[in-house]
Amino acid sequence: MILPVAASTQATRVDVLFWLMVGTSGAVILLVVALLAFFSVKYRRGTRAKRGALPTPFTREIEIGWTVATFAGFLFLFWWAASVQTAIVPIPRHAMEIHVVAKQWMWKIEHPGGQREIDALHLPVGVPVKLVMTSQDVIHSFFVPAFRLKQDVLPGRYTELNFTPDKVGTFRLFCAEYCGTNHSKMLGGVTVMTRQDYARWLEGEPEAGTLARQGKAVFTRLGCAGCHVNSDTIHAPSLAGIYGTPQPMTGGGFKVADEDYLRDSIMLPGQDVVAGYAPVMPSYQGVASEEDVVKVIAYLKAGAK
Numbered sequence: 678m679i680l681p682v683a684a685s686t687q688a689t690r691v692d693v694l695f696w697l698m699v700g701t702s703g704a705v706i707l708l709v710v711a712l713l714a715f716f717s718v719k720y721r722r723g724t725r726a727k728r729g730a731l732p733t734p735f736t737r738e739i740e741i742g743w744t745v746a747t748f749a750g751f752l753f754l755f756w757w758a759a760s761v762q763t764a765i766v767p768i769p770r771h772a773m774e775i776h777v778v779a780k781q782w783m784w785k786i787e788h789p790g791g792q793r794e795i796d797a798l799h800l801p802v803g804v805p806v807k808l809v810m811t812s813q814d815v816i817h818s819f820f821v822p823a824f825r826l827k828q829d830v831l832p833g834r835y836t837e838l839n840f841t842p843d844k845v846g847t848f849r850l851f852c853a854e855y856c857g858t859n860h861s862k863m864l865g866g867v868t869v870m871t872r873q874d875y876a877r878w879l880e881g882e883p884e885a886g887t888l889a890r891q892g893k894a895v896f897t898r899l900g901c902a903g904c905h906v907n908s909d910t911i912h913a914p915s916l917a918g919i920y921g922t923p924q925p926m927t928g929g930g931f932k933v934a935d936e937d938y939l940r941d942s943i944m945l946p947g948q949d950v951v952a953g954y955a956p957v958m959p960s961y962q963g964v965a966s967e968e969d970v971v972k973v974i975a976y977l978k979a980g981a982k
C-alpha cells in the first residue's frame with residue numbers, strides 16, 4: 678500500500694485530492710516529455726521538416742487557448758484544495774479538548790479529566806477531538822499520517838488540530854519539524870479505542886482530579902488568588918467567567934479572552950493591560966510551566982469557581 682491506512686473522517690478527502698494532484702502533474706509531465714521526444718526526432722538535424730514561421734492560429738488562438746485552459750485547470754485545483762482545507766478546519770461543537778505540550782523530545786498529553794500521558798494519546802473512536810498544542814522550548818510539529826494531519830507546535834502560542842478518528846487501532850505519531858539531536862526519536866502512538874475500551878482505560882488511569890480542578894490548585898499555589906479574588910489591598914480584575922469575553926484594553930479597543938490571551942496575560946502581563954488597572958502584575962515566565970498554564974486556563978474556562 679502506498680499511503681498509510683486512513684483512520685480519520687477527513688483522510689479520504691485528502692487522499693482523493695492527493696491522487697488528483699498526482700494524476701494531473703503526471704499527465705502534464707507525460708505530455709511535455711512526449712512532445713519533447715516527438716519534436717526531437719522530427720526536427721533532428723538533416724530532416725526535411727518544415728521550419729518556417731507558424732501559421733497565425735498557432736501563434737494566437739492556440740497559444741491563448743492553452744494558457745487560459747492551464748490557468749483555469751490549476752485554479753480549479755486550488756479551489757478543490759482550499760475547500761478540503763476549510764472543511765477540515767471548523768471546530769465541531771462539543772469536541773473533546775485535549776492539551777498537548779511538546780518539549781525536546783517528548784509529547785506530553787493532558788486529558789480534560791486530568792489523565793496524563795507521555796508519547797501516547799488514547800482516544801475513543803468516532804468522537805470529534807480538538808487538540809490545543811504548545812511547546813515549552815522550540816518548534817515541533819504534530820504529525821499523524823494515518824489521520825492526514827500535521828500542525829506546527831510553537832512556543833509562546835497555541836495551535837489547534839481538529840479531527841475525528843474513525844478506525845480502531847494504534848497509529849504512529851511523529852515530530853515533523855527538526856527540533857534538535859533527538860528529533861527523530863520524538864515518536865509516539867495514538868491509540869483509538871472503542872468507547873467501552875476507552876471508558877475502561879480512563880478508569881484505569883490514576884485519579885488526579887479534572888484539569889480544571891488541578892488548575893485551581895495551581896492558581897492557589899502561584900498566589901493568583903491573592904490579587905484576583907476579592908482583595909482589598911491590591912486591585913486586580915476578577916477572573917470569574919472571563920473566558921471568551923471581550924476585555925477593554927488600556928489604550929483602547931477590546932481583546933477576547935481566549936487561550937492565547939490568557940496565556941499571554943500570565944507570561945507577558947505587561948502586554949495587554951485591562952483598562953482601569955495598573956500594570957503591576959509580575960510575569961510568571963519561568964515560574965509557571967506550560968502545563969501549569971494549561972491547567973490554570975482550564976480552571977478559568979470552567980468559570981474560575
Ligand code: CUA
Binds near residue numbers: 780781853857860861
Ligand atoms: Cu520535536 Cu522534531
